[in-house]
Amino acid sequence: MFTTVLHPKFSYTTLLFLLSFILLAQSTEEAIFNQKMKLAKGNSTAETALTIAKSFLGQPYKAGTLDASDKEQLVCNLKDFDCWTFVETVTAMSLTKHSAQANFSTFMNNLKKLRYRDGEVNGYASRLHYFKEWAIRAEQNKVAQDITEMIGGIPANKEINFMTRHRDLYAHLQDNDTYNLIEKHERKLNKHEFYYIPKANVKKLESQIQDGDIIAITSNIEGLDFNHEGFAIRQNGRIHLLHASLEMKKVIISTEPLADYLNRFKKHSGIAVVRLL
Structure with a gap:
């Protein structure tokens, strides 16, 4: 038996309110999840992913949702997304839909396995911060396959180290131990080959x-692997991008084909293609 001692200004009413807020937030996310699980199951994970992704059209874009807390924790936000959390969330839902137990607990476990190195939440550095490593680990876990080289990709010949080169942009990297861990993971990442399809070649492929x-858009920015992610969707015979758009501030299907979309942005160098298994 134990006794909880509260700060004089921190009443049990406040505690109950906070607990109620946390439970309400979780129940809201679980309710959204349950709605998505009622959508038609495709013949493949990719087909299911596209169905789920389209069901989020119009949802708001929001950056920084994973960094809202100082303490690293598994965040589940099914109401608004950045480009990466959109792809990751939809992928986790699709895997869950095709699993033996398509429940919220399975979904949260899939989300954790996709987002964290070895599926373990152990501080900021345990989260995958480069999409290239996300794709590598998804392939190792038989979730997806990077097919970029197979369909005509060429070596990027690029060192990935944007985070440690720009330490001032990341509050968590002010801690030396965290910085050293991120630097260690960058070195490991750079031992892997990195292929991409230059944007001039995208249309013909x-x-x-x-x-x-999954379409991962490669970056011309020094030290950075990818600028953006989304899903391929064919419309009128051309590949478009279904994504959480910073430009439009919501989940959309690009009005122009992917190749034309890429050409509008100088910072985009091309794409990698990751196929769900």
């Missing part, structure tokens, strides 16, 4: 991209 493929 569109026939090899399938609906529901």
